[in-house]
Amino acid sequence: MKEVRVETPGGSYPIRIAPGRLDRLAEAVPADATTLVVVTNPTVAALYAERAEQALAATGRPILRIELPDGEQYKDWQTLNLIFDAMLARHCDRKAVIVALGGGVIGDIAGFAAAVYMRGIRFIQVPTTLLSQVDSSVGGKTAVNHPIGKNMIGAFYQPIAVEIDTDVLSTLPAREVSAGLAEVIKYGAILDADFFAWCEAHAQDLRALEPGALAVAIARSCELKAYVVSQDERETGLRAILNFGHTFAHAIEAGLGFGAWLHGEAVGCGMVQAAELSARAAGLPQSDAERIRGLVLAIGCPVYAPDLGTDRWFDLMQGDKKTEAGQIRFILLPRLGEAVRTPAEAGLVRQVLDRTVARTAGEQPATLA
Amino acid sequence: MKEVRVETPGGSYPIRIAPGRLDRLAEAVPADATTLVVVTNPTVAALYAERAEQALAATGRPILRIELPDGEQYKDWQTLNLIFDAMLARHCDRKAVIVALGGGVIGDIAGFAAAVYMRGIRFIQVPTTLLSQVDSSVGGKTAVNHPIGKNMIGAFYQPIAVEIDTDVLSTLPAREVSAGLAEVIKYGAILDADFFAWCEAHAQDLRALEPGALAVAIARSCELKAYVVSQDERETGLRAILNFGHTFAHAIEAGLGFGAWLHGEAVGCGMVQAAELSARAAGLPQSDAERIRGLVLAIGCPVYAPDLGTDRWFDLMQGDKKTEAGQIRFILLPRLGEAVRTPAEAGLVRQVLDRTVARTAGEQPATLA
Numbered sequence: 001m002k003e004v005r006v007e008t009p010g011g012s013y014p015i016r017i018a019p020g021r022l023d024r025l026a027e028a029v030p031a032d033a034t035t036l037v038v039v040t041n042p043t044v045a046a047l048y049a050e051r052a053e054q055a056l057a058a059t060g061r062p063i064l065r066i067e068l069p070d071g072e073q074y075k076d077w078q079t080l081n082l083i084f085d086a087m088l089a090r091h092c093d094r095k096a097v098i099v100a101l102g103g104g105v106i107g108d109i110a111g112f113a114a115a116v117y118m119r120g121i122r123f124i125q126v127p128t129t130l131l132s133q134v135d136s137s138v139g140g141k142t143a144v145n146h147p148i149g150k151n152m153i154g155a156f157y158q159p160i161a162v163e164i165d166t167d168v169l170s171t172l173p174a175r176e177v178s179a180g181l182a183e184v185i186k187y188g189a190i191l192d193a194d195f196f197a198w199c200e201a202h203a204q205d206l207r208a209l210e211p212g213a214l215a216v217a218i219a220r221s222c223e224l225k226a227y228v229v230s231q232d233e234r235e236t237g238l239r240a241i242l243n244f245g246h247t248f249a250h251a252i253e254a255g256l257g258f259g260a261w262l263h264g265e266a267v268g269c270g271m272v273q274a275a276e277l278s279a280r281a282a283g284l285p286q287s288d289a290e291r292i293r294g295l296v297l298a299i300g301c302p303v304y305a306p307d308l309g310t311d312r313w314f315d316l317m318q319g320d321k322k323t324e325a326g327q328i329r330f331i332l333l334p335r336l337g338e339a340v341r342t343p344a345e346a347g348l349v350r351q352v353l354d355r356t357v358a359r360t361a362g363e364q365p366a367t368l369a
Numbered sequence: 370m371k372e373v374r375v376e377t378p379g380g381s382y383p384i385r386i387a388p389g390r391l392d393r394l395a396e397a398v399p400a401d402a403t404t405l406v407v408v409t410n411p412t413v414a415a416l417y418a419e420r421a422e423q424a425l426a427a428t429g430r431p432i433l434r435i436e437l438p439d440g441e442q443y444k445d446w447q448t449l450n451l452i453f454d455a456m457l458a459r460h461c462d463r464k465a466v467i468v469a470l471g472g473g474v475i476g477d478i479a480g481f482a483a484a485v486y487m488r489g490i491r492f493i494q495v496p497t498t499l500l501s502q503v504d505s506s507v508g509g510k511t512a513v514n515h516p517i518g519k520n521m522i523g524a525f526y527q528p529i530a531v532e533i534d535t536d537v538l539s540t541l542p543a544r545e546v547s548a549g550l551a552e553v554i555k556y557g558a559i560l561d562a563d564f565f566a567w568c569e570a571h572a573q574d575l576r577a578l579e580p581g582a583l584a585v586a587i588a589r590s591c592e593l594k595a596y597v598v599s600q601d602e603r604e605t606g607l608r609a610i611l612n613f614g615h616t617f618a619h620a621i622e623a624g625l626g627f628g629a630w631l632h633g634e635a636v637g638c639g640m641v642q643a644a645e646l647s648a649r650a651a652g653l654p655q656s657d658a659e660r661i662r663g664l665v666l667a668i669g670c671p672v673y674a675p676d677l678g679t680d681r682w683f684d685l686m687q688g689d690k691k692t693e694a695g696q697i698r699f700i701l702l703p704r705l706g707e708a709v710r711t712p713a714e715a716g717l718v719r720q721v722l723d724r725t726v727a728r729t730a731g732e733q734p735a736t737l738a
Contacts, residue, residue: 088517088521116522119510119520119523119525142488143488148457153486155485155489155524
């Protein structure tokens, strides 16, 4: 078993990575827990809820399962309220523990429920997608969406443990594997050029879920993210570099409607765009922008962005919460493995949109047709 | 000007108490603030919003006023969303600062909005009722209600400053003065028997808003609460004693529908009930229980509880979040000025209900008829 320890001012917790962790969830449950509240969705529940609940039953605690509708479009207050309704109806107290069993949407919404139920109860993350294993389960960001923007309502709130069972990826659709790999290569791009090169060399192994390669990629991603988060829990400085590609990605997701693309797909495409902008505005060699484009393509993510219209692109990027005082700031790469946060001239952004927005349907990968 | 400093693990902030603080709000605004978002209600706005906004205008920052419907019955997600909608429509970023101008409902809801808007922005409390000045503005408890219970969804989140203008109490209805004084005497009952005796001697001065007495009462209440909160930000231990009277009070409020009684009125009555229970279950001399009843009456709060039916009383008290594993715990007084958290036998609770529940309309104070 690999263990990555995340230290933050708000708390410290372990990320445990191994095949079969699902069957050992009882190890993560604190001794004074009352009800164990498994928050999941029907897709994940059909595959893993019984195994998870059987493992949790070893604690002798009552278990309440809450199945939420599946999909980013349900990551809203109404769905969040389903958790509160069910927990209050069962008289769950402050020592109830939420177990978030699912991908990023389940983690975000169940984590936010834990953050605000009776002003905060404990929760355990059991991420079942590659994306959530390497991204949303590390760092304590929880949220729901608002009609005006993604993740607008939320909290920084740390789990007490993250349990990553690498076996569960075998049931993941290929498209979600690609989306998860987008976040993996992001860590290389912004923090670790050697890891980026390792990903280039192992792109096909990763897509094929080769166990050895996966374990390296997940553990290294968690370590790199844990390093950043431990430096900056509340996203006031360094942590912002984790948003590499995200200003473009959020515009894609908001512009197309949340859920049309997977978040990781949007991040993959957004990184291609941010790399192009880096070449124009931050000194990244054009050859490195091409390497990023090449690797995004190799892991199976889109490299052309949707044609939302330039004005709408700018509106959507300005609505993103990384805006300060009306100026759009981006995370850009001066070189591979190094990231800075900087405003960019609108003219350069326009050039990037001209170059990266799909003009024909044929420019999109087949998965998104 | 009196200043009480509140130190908590989650942050440190000043409470400034003086006549005319409303005109000096600009002093509390941080240099990097973007939009200043004044959250208030129509009643308070008509009296004080222009003065507050004129004071804030000295910072040169844009001001967005958001008026919420007035009353505890609107302390819910729908009203909270009005804040998010207005702020997102104005592209408020993470450096926007919320100014909560109003009583406890405004403070709770605006504070919770600050806690979760873009995962947390700064806010300043400007409490305009006596209750909120001595209670909800100290300690960082924010929340909205759920149909099943009061304050079920919320966060522990500290303001960056609390500004208490004692002049504004002159426009407060007498009933709200009494409700605020209930919390003042609570601090004496649980922590400071000398302060309790001082309140007994000055009950009529306080009801008449005599400025010198008020200043002493507000500052001492804030100091006592700040002491408790600084020991225990997240309500895992000592802080629970602040809930003296609240298990009964929450049942009253939930049983009658939130808003029928003022929160402080319910707390006043709840303290009479908790004192009776203390005499039966914690060794409080019956004469001290009578002193508490006498002072609650002297400050103008109800001393008889509504007749909800015994079963419903128990249901409502069990639904309160101070329940753990199904057992009802109370804050009780072994003696005046000292509080403990302890479970109580149902039989004794039943005796207290028999003794304190109103059997005739004449047992209620005229204000609640």
